[in-house]
Amino acid sequence: MKLHILGCHSATPRSVAFPSAQVLETGNELLLIDAGEGMQIQLRKYKHKFNKIKYIFISHLHGDHFYGLVGFLSTLRLIGREKEMHIFAPEGLKKLTELQFQITQTDINYPLFFHELTRTESELILDTDKFSVTTIPLKHRLYTNGFLIKEKPALRKLNIEAVKRYPEIETWAYHNLKRGKDFIREDGSRIPNDELTLPPPPVKSYAYCSDTAYNPSIIPLIKEVDLLYHEATFLEKDKHLAEKTKHSTARQAAQIAKEADVKQLVLGHFSSRYPDERIFIEEAKEIFDKVDIAQEGKMFEF
Amino acid sequence: MKLHILGCHSATPRSVAFPSAQVLETGNELLLIDAGEGMQIQLRKYKHKFNKIKYIFISHLHGDHFYGLVGFLSTLRLIGREKEMHIFAPEGLKKLTELQFQITQTDINYPLFFHELTRTESELILDTDKFSVTTIPLKHRLYTNGFLIKEKPALRKLNIEAVKRYPEIETWAYHNLKRGKDFIREDGSRIPNDELTLPPPPVKSYAYCSDTAYNPSIIPLIKEVDLLYHEATFLEKDKHLAEKTKHSTARQAAQIAKEADVKQLVLGHFSSRYPDERIFIEEAKEIFDKVDIAQEGKMFEF
Numbered sequence: 071m072k073l074h075i076l077g078c079h080s081a082t083p084r085s086v087a088f089p090s091a092q093v094l095e096t097g098n099e100l101l102l103i104d105a106g107e108g109m110q111i112q113l114r115k116y117k118h119k120f121n122k123i124k125y126i127f128i129s130h131l132h133g134d135h136f137y138g139l140v141g142f143l144s145t146l147r148l149i150g151r152e153k154e155m156h157i158f159a160p161e162g163l164k165k166l167t168e169l170q171f172q173i174t175q176t177d178i179n180y181p182l183f184f185h186e187l188t189r190t191e192s193e194l195i196l197d198t199d200k201f202s203v204t205t206i207p208l209k210h211r212l213y214t215n216g217f218l219i220k221e222k223p224a225l226r227k228l229n230i231e232a233v234k235r236y237p238e239i240e241t242w243a244y245h246n247l248k249r250g251k252d253f254i255r256e257d258g259s260r261i262p263n264d265e266l267t268l269p270p271p272p273v274k275s276y277a278y279c280s281d282t283a284y285n286p287s288i289i290p291l292i293k294e295v296d297l298l299y300h301e302a303t304f305l306e307k308d309k310h311l312a313e314k315t316k317h318s319t320a321r322q323a324a325q326i327a328k329e330a331d332v333k334q335l336v337l338g339h340f341s342s343r344y345p346d347e348r349i350f351i352e353e354a355k356e357i358f359d360k361v362d363i364a365q366e367g368k369m370f371e372f
Numbered sequence: 373m374k375l376h377i378l379g380c381h382s383a384t385p386r387s388v389a390f391p392s393a394q395v396l397e398t399g400n401e402l403l404l405i406d407a408g409e410g411m412q413i414q415l416r417k418y419k420h421k422f423n424k425i426k427y428i429f430i431s432h433l434h435g436d437h438f439y440g441l442v443g444f445l446s447t448l449r450l451i452g453r454e455k456e457m458h459i460f461a462p463e464g465l466k467k468l469t470e471l472q473f474q475i476t477q478t479d480i481n482y483p484l485f486f487h488e489l490t491r492t493e494s495e496l497i498l499d500t501d502k503f504s505v506t507t508i509p510l511k512h513r514l515y516t517n518g519f520l521i522k523e524k525p526a527l528r529k530l531n532i533e534a535v536k537r538y539p540e541i542e543t544w545a546y547h548n549l550k551r552g553k554d555f556i557r558e559d560g561s562r563i564p565n566d567e568l569t570l571p572p573p574p575v576k577s578y579a580y581c582s583d584t585a586y587n588p589s590i591i592p593l594i595k596e597v598d599l600l601y602h603e604a605t606f607l608e609k610d611k612h613l614a615e616k617t618k619h620s621t622a623r624q625a626a627q628i629a630k631e632a633d634v635k636q637l638v639l640g641h642f643s644s645r646y647p648d649e650r651i652f653i654e655e656a657k658e659i660f661d662k663v664d665i666a667q668e669g670k671m672f673e674f
Contacts, residue, residue: 088413107443108410111390133476137443141409144435162475169471173464174435175514212477 071096071221071274072371073297076112078338078364080134080303080317088112088366089134090339092299093123094276096221097200102126103217103278109138110145116367120146121153125196127203128159129280130214136163140170147178154181158195158203160213161186187215192291206291208282210316216279218291226250226267233266274372277332280339283312284322289330296372298332299364301339302350308343320350324357334372338364373398373523373576374673375599378414380640380666382436382605382619390414390668391436392641394601395425396578398523399502404428405519405580411440412447418669422448423455427498429505430461431582432516438465442472449480456483460497460505462515463488489517494593508593510584512618518581520593528552528569535568576674579634582641585614586624591632598674600634601666603641604652610645622652626659636674640666 072095077088089106093113100122102109113120120142128136136159146155157163164184171178185195187205190213196203199222206216225248233239239253239261247253253261277292280301292298303317312319318326320337327335335358337350344350347363354361362370374397379390391408395415402424404411415422422444430438438461448457459465466486473480487497489507492515498505501524508518527550535541541555541563549555555563579594582603594600605619614621620628622639629637637660639652646652649665656663664672 107440108413111410131475131477133443133446133472133478137439138409141435141439166468166471166475169468170435173433173468175433176435 071219071276071296072369073276073299073336074116074118075338075364075366075368075370076109076116077106077366078340080339080341087342089137090129090280091138092278092364093118094219096219096274096276098122099124099198099200101203101219104129104135104280105137105139105142106134107137110142112366113142120149121151124153124155125203126155126157126159127217127278128157128163129208129216129278130210130212131160131162132212132281135281139163140167143167143178143182144171144174144176146180147176151180154183156183156185156196158185158187158217160215161188188213204291206277206279206288208279208288209285210281210283214281216277216282216288218275218277218295220275221273223273224270226263226270229266229268236261236266239266276372279326281317283316284318284326286326286329289326292326292330292332294331294333296333297336297370298327298330298334299336299338300326302337302354303339303341305344305349305353308341311341320353321357324354324361327354327361328358333360334370335361336364336370337361373521373578373598374671375578375601375638376418376420377640377666377668377670377672378411378418379408379668380642382641382643389644391439392431392582393440394580394666395420396521398521398576398578400424401426401500401502403505403521406431406437406582407439407441407444408436409439412444414668415444422451423453426455426457427505428457428459428461429519429580430459430465431510431518431580432512432514433462433464434514434583437583441465442469445469445480445484446473446476446478448482449478453482456485458485458487458498460487460489462517463490490515506593508579508581508590510581510590511587512583512585516583518579518584518590520577520579520597522577523575525575526572528565528572531568531570538563538568541568578674581628583619585618586620586628588628588631591628594628594632594634596633596635598635599638599672600629600632600636601638601640602628604639604656605641605643607646607651607655610643622655623659626656626663629656629663630660635662636672637663638666638672639663 076091079087090104091109094101204218208214275295300323302320302323304312306321378393381389392406393411396403506520510516577597602625604622604625606614608623
C-alpha cells in the first residue's frame with residue numbers, strides 16, 4: 071500500500087495549507103479519503119490519474135473534509151468520465167451535491183452512487199476481491215467515521231524449483247496451485263500445496279482516524295494495522311481545547327497507537343496555531359516511537 | 373485601482389491552474405470578484421487580509437466561479453469575523469450556502485447578506501462614497517452578469533500657493549474648498565473655487581466580463597473603462613466551440629475592447645487545450661494593441 075497525503079491541516083489555515091485529503095493506493099485502485107477544498111488541484115499537481123479513483127470515503131461533513139468533492143465530480147464530467155463512482159459519506163451529502171448540480175445546471179452523465187452512512191457501530195461498507203473497507207466509529211462534534219482498509223491475501227507464489235521436480239505438473243495446473251489447492255495426479259494421489267508454492271506477500275492494512283476525540287474504544291478495530299493515520303489537532307498543553315472541540319492531542323494519538331500495537335503512526339490535522347509541526351513528533355515519541363507526521367505531498371509506503 | 377488575479381482558468385484544468393477569482397483594490401476596499409475553488413488558499417498565498425473584504429461579486433453559478441465561496445465564509449467564522457459581508461450573486465446561491473451551513477452545523481455568527489440578482493438589464497447594485505458597482509448583462513449558458521466598478525471623484529486638491537495669496541482664507545475653510553465650494557468673504561464677495569484648487573486625480577473604472585459569448589450590446593456600458601477583463605476561452609480557430617459553449621475567442625474580446633475604446637484589455641478564462649497562452653495576445657493584437665493576459669498572481673495597476 072502507498073498512502074499519499076494531499077492535505078493534512080485543520081480548518082483554520084493561516085498559511086498556505088490544504089485541508090484533509092489523501093489517496094491510498096492498493097493493488098491497482100486509488101482510494102480517495104476525504105476531499106478538502108483544493109483536492110483536485112493537488113491530485114493534478116501530484117499527477118494522479120483521476121480515472122483511477124472509483125471509491126471516495128468522506129469521514130464527516132465538516133467543510134474542511136469535503137468542500138473539494140463537488141468540483142472534482144464536475145471535472146470528471148468535463149473530462150468525459152464513463153465508469154462508475156461510489157461515494158461513502160454521512161447522510162446529507164447526497165442532497166447537498168444534488169442541489170449543487172441542479173443550481174449549476176450540471177448533468178452528471180457517468181454512474182454516480184452515494185452510499186450514505188448512518189450506523190454508529192462499525193460496519194463493512196465495501197468488499198471487493200482485493201480489499202475490504204470497514205467504518206471506525208469516531209467521537210467528534212458531529213457524526214464521524216474513520217475507515218479501516220484491509221487488503222485480501224493475494225495468490226500464493228509458485229515455487230518453480232519444486233514444481234519442476236514433478237514433470238506431471240503441466241502449466242494448466244498452475245492457477246489452482248496459486249489458489250492453494252493440492253495437485254491431484256490421474257491416479258488420485260496428491261502433492262500437497264505447501265510443497266509446491268510459497269505464501270503470498272503479507273496483507274497490509276491502513277486505518278484513517280480523523281477527526282476524533284481521544285477514543286480508546288477504537289483500539290480493537292485497528293489492532294496491529296500496518297499504518298494508522300490519527301488526527302493530532304493539538305498538543306498536550308492545549309488539551310482543554312482538544313476536549314472542548316472533540317479533537318486529540320499528539321500524546322493521545324500515540325497512546326491509541328501504542329495500545330493498538332500498530333506498526334506505524336502518522337499524525338495529521340494540525341491546528342495552525344503551531345508554527346513547527348516537528349513538536350508533534352517529539353510529544354508522541356514519549357509514548358510511541360514509530361511515529362511520523364503527515365505533510366502535503368508526503369508518501370508513505372508500507 | 374489594483375487588480376490582482378488569483379485564478380483565471382476555465383473549468384477543465386489539466387495542469388495546476390486555479391479557476392476564476394480576483395480581487396480589486398479600490399481606495400481601502402478589497403472587492404472579491406468570483407470565487408473559484410481554492411480561492412482562499414490563493415488569498416493567503418498572496419497575503420491579502422481576509423477582513424478587508426466586505427463585498428463579493430459572483431458572476432454566475434457555474435462551479436468554477438463560486439465553489440471556493442463556502443469554505444471562505446466558514447473560515448471567516450473560525451477567525452472571528454465580526455463585520456458584515458455582502459454577497460451579490462444570482463438567485464440560488466443563498467439557498468445552497470444555507471444548506472451547506474446547515475449540513476456542516478456551521479453557525480455563521482457575523483452579519484452575512486446575500487443580494488440575489490435576477491434582472492436581465494444593467495442595474496446599479498452597490499453605491500458607496502468611494503465607488504459604485506453596476507451589472508453588465510452577459511450572454512452565457514445560464515444567467516450571468518459582469519460587473520462595472522467605477523470610482524467616485526476624490527476631493528479636489530488645494531492649490532496652496534494660490535490659497536496663501538488670500539490671508540482671509542483660514543484653515544477651517546479648506547475642507548469646503550476641497551469639496552469644490554467657492555470661498556465667500558464676510559462681505560459676501562467670492563473667490564471662485566477653481567482659482568484655489570486643482571482637480572482630483574481622474575477616477576478609474578474596471579469592467580469584469582466573464583463568462584460570455586461575443587456580445588456587442590455591452591459596449592455602451594463599458595465605454596472607455598481603464599481596464600477591461602474579458603474572457604477568451606478559445607482562439608479564433610476554435611470559434612465553433614466558442615459559439616457552442618457561449619464563450620468568446622481572443623479576437624472577439626479584442627473587438628469588444630476596440631469598439632468600447634477601453635484603455636487596456638486583459639484576457640482570461642483560458643481553456644486548458646492551449647499549452648501556451650501567449651498566443652491569445654498575438655491573436656488579440658491584430659485587432660487591439662493594448663492587451664495583456666491574466667496569470668495567476670499577476671497584478672495590474674491602473
